[in-house]
Amino acid sequence: MSLLLPDAQCARRWLTRRGLLLGGAALGASFPFGAPTFAQASTARTLRVVTEVAVKSFDPIWHGSLVTRNYGYMVYDTLLSLDAKLQPQPQMLERWEVSADKLTYTFRLREGLLWHDGAPVVSDDCIASLRRWGARDAMGQMMMSSLSEARTVDDRTFQLVFKEVFGPVIEALAKPSVVVPFMMPKRVAETDPYKEIKEYVGSGPFIFDKSQWRPGDRTVFSKNKAYRPRREPPSGLAGGKIANVDRIEWIEMPDAQTQVSAFLNGEIDLLEQIPHDMLPTVDGQKGITLVRGDYSSQFVFRPNWLHPPFNKQKIRQAAMMVLDQKEIMTSLGGDPKYFKTCKAFFSCEGPYASDAGAGGRIEGNAEEARRLLQEAGYDGTPVVLMQGVGRPLFEDLPLVVKAQLERGGFKVKLVTAEYITVMTRAIRKEPPDQGGWNAIIHGWSEMDILDPLMNPSMQANCEKARPGWPCDAKIEQLRGRFAHETDPAQRKKIAEALQAYAMEAVPYVPLGEWYGVTGLGKGVSGWLNAPVPVYWNVTKGNA
Secondary structure, eight states: OEEEOOOHHHHHHHHHHTTTTTSSOOOOSSOOOOSOOOOOOOOOOEEEEEOSSOOOOOOTTTOOOHHHHHHHHHHOOBSEEEOTTSOEEESSEEEEEEOTTSOEEEEEEOTTOBOTTSOBOOHHHHHHHHHHHHHHOHHHHHHHHTEEEEEEEETTEEEEEESSOOTTHHHHHTOOSSSOOBOOOHHHHTSOTTSOOSOOOOOSSEEEOGGGOBTTTEEEEEEOTTOOOOSSOOBTTBSOOOOOSSEEEEEOOOOHHHHHHHHHTTSOSEESOOOGGGHHHHTTOTTOEEEEOSSOEEEEEEEOTTSTTTTSHHHHHHHHHHOBHHHHHHHTOSOGGGEEOOOOSSOTTSTTOOOTTOTTTTBOOHHHHHHHHHHHTOOOOOEEEEEEETSHHHHHHHHHHHHHHHHTTOOEEEEEEEHHHHHHHTTOOSOGGGTOOSEEEEEEEGGGSSSTTTOGGGOOBGGGSSTTOOBOHHHHHHHHHHHHOOOHHHHHHHHHHHHHHHHHHOSOEEEEEEOOEEEEOTTEEOOOOOSSOOOTTOEEOOO
């Protein structure tokens, strides 16, 4: 067994060198094309995978779960992607150009791109896809509010024309995580963004085989033999997406012990997320490789602003006061090198990390929480807290959070359901006694929360916000200022002001960050340490 621990600080240095990620200079118009061509590999192997949680929704624009995002990377493609240095690079694009006044962006698609049904990818498809994405994504909504027109020049060329400068256009189109601007055929992309799509046609390296989908058993993908990978070697989420296996099965296996046993017995080729407390069981096994990711994920306590008691700010503040990051992270067990605590909304070690306004918050101050509840006139309304079964971390966390909230004077009703069911219930706006909820605990990839625009949970435009539906004009005003500011130093000041204000408004409570560990079975190689679990480049040799 070998344990690969990439230098996590390296990612931080890349971010800093970029000039605060979104605050850098204008990007070049094209990617260098001098790299050698990478031929599409041909094998006859099936890769058997247990993902972190089963996929239940196949619409990565409509549904905000990370596993649906991961599914999206299998089936769909993006105009741009981030490379290993977090630099946006063309993916479906051949090149792009920006006018001198920074109001017109011209995009040219690569030649020969095809949808899975054999139809060519054209500009109208991309424009429709961007409009649907822009209706749901926090960053996309902000970008679309500055857009004047999206127009087709020809089948492979289209333009975005802005009425005012929007600094991070390229970064928005290269957004790596929820919600990713995946491209879809126009007929699919014209689906109401608040309704789930019914047709699953992409242009990515794998094809979702719906005929072999067995809910509760497996999700099956086949190699897209018509896919044309880029000529560059893979780097992060960019470069050549080479499908080295003919078939990938995402096998549903909710019990962690069963997962690990199947993995060690060779019944599973790749275990996407090994629970930290089970790593000693796997450590030392011959032929198995463990890979710790470079990128962390943030645990989130998300209050629902629509219904009592969290429709009151002081009651949200009480929850933030009594929750205790250190106790939460310690309770999960495992090696401390896989966890970290911080009070930053924008990633612990990201370019906009700050503890402004944190004070004594998220430190388990039960006395102060009780005082705030009394001032707010809390009447004992139970907090309906969802517990997600089938994903070990999210089974354990709600139990600790429940105990902490009760310590601070809250009454808590724990409702248990399969994790993916919890995420599906999360989109419901009904009161808790009618199938809704008061609080959920979930996670965001570090790549989701790097700045005020990317962070889905910081969006606070009421009904258009992500589930939890924060409604706060000042948060939106600060996000708007950030979007239209081009000076990196000023952007940092705006992000810090938003950090401080969010500690008062409480759109959510950051509970700490953790690193995942992926297990590769015998004969499996080529796993990319990307910000998202991706399956191109993975090879399955002889065990």
